[in-house]
Amino acid sequence: MKKWAIGLLSLAGMITLSACGTSQASETEPTSFLPMEPDVSPYIVEEEAEEEGQDHVPYHENWNYIDTVQLTRLMDGLPEISQDRESYDQVPPEWGDVALIDSRPPGVYAAGHINGAINIPDSEFDDYKHLLPEDKDTQLIFYCGGLHCALSGNSSEKAMDMGYENSYVYQEGTPAWKSAGNYFTVTPEYVEEQILESNVARDDTDPVMIIDTRTYAGYFAEHIPTAVFWDDTQYGTKYQGFAPENKDAEIIIYCGGFFCHKSPALADDLLGDGYTNVKVLSGGMPAWKQAGLPTFGMETADADFDVSAGKVDRSVSAEDFEDLIASGATVVDVRGDGEVANGMIDGALHVPDGDIHANDPSVEETLPDDKSTTLLIHCASGARASGVVEKIADLGYEEVYYWNGGISISDDGSYTLN
Structure with a gap:
């Protein structure tokens, strides 16, 4: 032929x-x-x-x-x-x-x-x-x-x-x-359409699951309406059973912005689990707010509630971050291998957050022997650092803090806090 x-x-x-x-x-x-x-x-x-x-x-x-x-x-x-x-x-x-x-x-x-x-x-x-x-x-x-x-x-x-x-x-x-087998990226305007009553209340539309992978405190403070909280590092152990039964269901994931690793990480996990319609709001919460769209949570409510009650607040301000580095604190970078390849703060220790969550023995071997050493943890956006700070504290370190924000690091070790 x-x-x-x-x-x-x-x-x-x-x-x-x-x-x-x-x-x-x-x-x-x-x-x-x-x-x-x-x-x-x-x-x-x-x-x-x-x-x-x-x-x-x-x-x-x-x-x-x-x-x-x-x-x-x-x-x-x-x-x-x-x-x-x-x-x-x-x-x-x-x-x-x-x-x-x-x-x-x-x-x-x-x-x-x-x-x-x-x-x-x-x-x-x-x-x-x-x-x-x-x-x-x-x-x-x-x-x-x-x-x-x-x-x-x-x-x-x-x-x-x-x-x-x-x-x-x-x-x-x-x-x-x-x-x-790739995910797609969406904009805030598209997500807005999915949560409007004109879409949700229709008989001919399917439900859309929106997942917030930032810290629980960040989610509690404000989140996109109808979003649920998932920790991306616990998908296989905690949240997998709560994923939609329908593998073709639309799932939209977001975190702290274009620099945040957590939403792409969960998207990859869901794709690997057979889900075919996974999307990421790559601009995250910053893009949602810049678009003037509403949020739910304590920051928009006329109430006062401390979601971290009974828990030590280990987050530091930008000024505190600089002071701790100046005083000789040991910096712990919990980003991934690919991220640190492009630059780390001088003298920082590299301990990937995945190793910490997996209780890898190499974590304690990498950290200082002196448990009174002041540790200053950071990632790219603050979310992963927040997720591991208590696990490191549980190893016996008395002074453990983390930067709850974005950071850009050059290949010469210089950095800018975002």
Whole structure:
């Protein structure tokens, strides 16, 4: 039977994308597409399929293509969270010379997009093109709704006309990305729609589960309406039985912002457990509040209640943090291996929070022998530090404190408290 190719998708020469501040590679290591040639099988169709109305976008010889395997390899080399990203309109600064762009309409982008992508709708390209990186050498990757969707290719052409010669088309788009077992990111506006009575009270809509993975004290103070509290580190031991029975149920997870590791971590756990419709509100509570949306909790109630009653408050202010470091406190960094690879405070000890929760014997071996030593714990947003401070105190350390906020650390050891 005769076959024809919608596209013989080849990348001329060797194509290499560099990733800055990655969890898999250092800032100087290149991150390459693997394999070098994209898989062309999704683009091979029977001739009869065209006659029956096949709507795949035809191959364009002036487009550069990237497939799901290559994009996965690339994304594995980029940080999943960002210390410096401030809005959905901003490419994660840590991505360096790579930008991921969703060419679909804003409402579709809001309902679920690839993590880290910005939205430049093809139909409004001229109105949004100012969001493109200033550096014309940046490698732009455009995607939309799959093999039938021409928006990403059209936008890539427009970018190339502007001088962005390193523009690529991820033609397989969102369906393939979801089928590969990835979560999508949503915006506060989309989550708002899910909690409105006009949606919740309808007979033809399914319930949406919203999960807050910040500290319990933070949740108690204020949270998104209808959200429940889960500790991401206890999913397998405590909360797994409370997940929806329906593996296709929509689950939206959030924490402290673009820099917070907890919501992506739980999303990965749920995907690994077979859930197919997992989403992350990557901007978290800060983005929700910046959008002027309501919260429930003690901070919005005319009442006074100490959720930490009977428990020592070990959190410190920014001023206290600086004073403790100046006085010689031992800093304990509980972030993950990939995060600390990009920089740690000088003299800090690295004790991943997962090891602490697992009661790994190496934790005590890493910590100072002198139990009177003052320990100052931090993570990226304060949530993981809060979750382990009492476990470290239970090891017998008398003076244990943690920074309950964000922190950005450079590769030279300098830091900024957020």
